[in-house]
Amino acid sequence: MFIHYKKTHLEHFVEQIYIDHHIQIPEDITIEKLSTELNIYVEYAPIRSRAYESNSGIRCILLDNRITPMKQRFEFLHELCHILRHAGNQMVLPSPFIKAQEEDAEKFLLYATMPFFMIQPGALSDEYDVAIHQLSSIFGVSKDMAKKRFDQILRREYEGELIPDAGGRQLSRRKNAEPNQDNYETKIFAYYDPHSTLDGPDQLIVCLDQKTLLSQHEWVVPVEERFQEIDLESLKNIEIESATRGDLICFDGQLTLQIHQLVYKYGLSKRNFVLQMRDIEQILEADQSSVRKFL
Numbered sequence: 001m002f003i004h005y006k007k008t009h010l011e012h013f014v015e016q017i018y019i020d021h022h023i024q025i026p027e028d029i030t031i032e033k034l035s036t037e038l039n040i041y042v043e044y045a046p047i048r049s050r051a052y053e054s055n056s057g058i059r060c061i062l063l064d065n066r067i068t069p070m071k072q073r074f075e076f077l078h079e080l081c082h083i084l085r086h087a088g089n090q091m092v093l094p095s096p097f098i099k100a101q102e103e104d105a106e107k108f109l110l111y112a113t114m115p116f117f118m119i120q121p122g123a124l125s126d127e128y129d130v131a132i133h134q135l136s137s138i139f140g141v142s143k144d145m146a147k148k149r150f151d152q153i154l155r156r157e158y159e160g161e162l163i164p165d166a167g168g169r170q171l172s173r174r175k176n177a178e179p180n181q182d183n184y185e186t187k188i189f190a191y192y193d194p195h196s197t198l199d200g201p202d203q204l205i206v207c208l209d210q211k212t213l214l215s216q217h218e219w220v221v222p223v224e225e226r227f228q229e230i231d232l233e234s235l236k237n238i239e240i241e242s243a244t245r246g247d248l249i250c251f252d253g254q255l256t257l258q259i260h261q262l263v264y265k266y267g268l269s270k271r272n273f274v275l276q277m278r279d280i281e282q283i284l285e286a287d288q289s290s291v292r293k294f295l
Contacts, residue, residue, distance in 0.1 A: 002116075002119075002153060002157045004156075004157050004158075005116065005156050005157045008200065009199075010104070010107055010108060010111060010199050011111045011115075013085075014108060014111040014115060015111075015115055015116070015117050017038075017084065018115060018117075019117075021034075021037035021038060022037060023037065024118075026118055029073075029112070029115075029139070031063075031072065031073055031076045034076070035061070038059075038080070038084075039059065040060065040061055040080070040083065041058055041059065041060045041061075042060070042063060042076070043060065043062050044062075045062055045063075045064070045065060046064070046065055046066050047062070047064060048064055049061070049062060049063050049072075049076075049078075049079055050062050050079065051079035051080070051082045051083050053083070061076055061079045061083070063079075070140065070141075070142075073113075073140075074113070077109050077112045078105045078106070078108070078109050079105075081104060081108035082101065085104065085108070110145075110148065110149055110152070113139055113141050113145065113149075114145075114146070114149045116153070118139075119135075119138075119153075123138070124150075128150075131150060132146045132150050133146075135149065186206065186207065186208050186209050186212050186219065187206075187207045187228075188204055188205065188206050188221075188222070188225075188227045189204070189205040189207070189227055189228055190203075190204055190205075190226075190227040190228065190229050190230065191203045191230050191231075191232075191235060192229060200277065201227070201229075201277055202276070202277055203274050203275060203276055203277060204221070204227065204274070204275040204277065205235070205240065205272060205273070205274055205275075206219075206221070206243070206257060206272070206274075206275060207272050208259070208271045208273070209271075212259070213259065213263065213268060213271055214268070216259050217258075217259060217260050218249070218256040218257060218258050218259055218260070219256060219257045219259055220254060220255070220256050221248075221257055221275070221280075223280060223284070238272055239272060240272045241262075241270050241272065241274070242273070242274055243257065243262060243274065243275050244279075245279045245282075245283065246261070247261050247262060247273075248279065248280065248283055249283075250283045250286070250287040251287065252287070253284070253287060253288070255280065255283065255284065
């Protein structure tokens with residue numbers, strides 16, 4: 001049913017954890033099974049759920065015993081992400097770090113409750129509402145949560161249809177994934193860090209063409225598009241300058257790269273710039289918050 005679906009790095013991480021620890025079917029995604037396989041001590045108490053590691057190195061998850069079993073399972077998976085992927089005590093971490101960890105844990109939860117590799121071909125109906133009900137039933141989640149995951153799968157499937165087949169892309173990757181200084185149009189490449197906590201690219205590499213560099217005051221960054229991937233080896237072969245948050249402006253949902261500022265800082269000889277996705281996400285969120293204040 002889903003032949004173009006492409007998993008994210010975080011999704012691959014979750015899947016590998018499950019496969020390595022014999023979590024193979026939806027019925028295996030339980031607190032008891034996961035805690036046993038991953039050697040995590042679980043306690044229940046009438047306090048907010050949290051994860052911690054004892055001085056002796058024992059990994060523990062404390063679950064709120066006042067909530068429903070379904071909610072306990074979700075909170076277990078949320079806290080499991082913190083144990084497996086995050087470092088630091090949130091009691092003393094700066095708020096941006098805490099926010100990034102919480103966002104990562106929420107994405108982890110969606111993949112951990114409904115892993116793609118457990119969705120059997122033909123198991124879901126072609127009818128949208130029926131498929132959501134089936135997903136909810138198979139994985140024991142709410143319909144709202146199943147809808148969120150199913151919409152994500154459909155979106156990734158659609159995006160995959162727009163990208164050339166993986167085999168052809170792999171054969172020509174080095175050739176096509178290196179920015180060409182003679183390009184006659186501006187191009188954007190996406191770099192995915194395999195160790196990142198982001199559910200998407202970590203950086204966007206903007207390669208400005210000469211005409212845009214000379215004639216444009218600013219350039220709209222099409223953040224909703226899916227960009228061709230670039231690998232680390234290709235990045236090492238090109239000269240890239242950093243574009244800071246101050247080089248980006250967002251107004252009414254439209255993100256623009258301030259070319260005139262880049263020219264002022266680097267001159268006309270620099271045409272390749274790296275944008276950090278965390279900067280982009282924070283700028284877009286700040287813009288949305290400003291809009292909501294006036295609604």
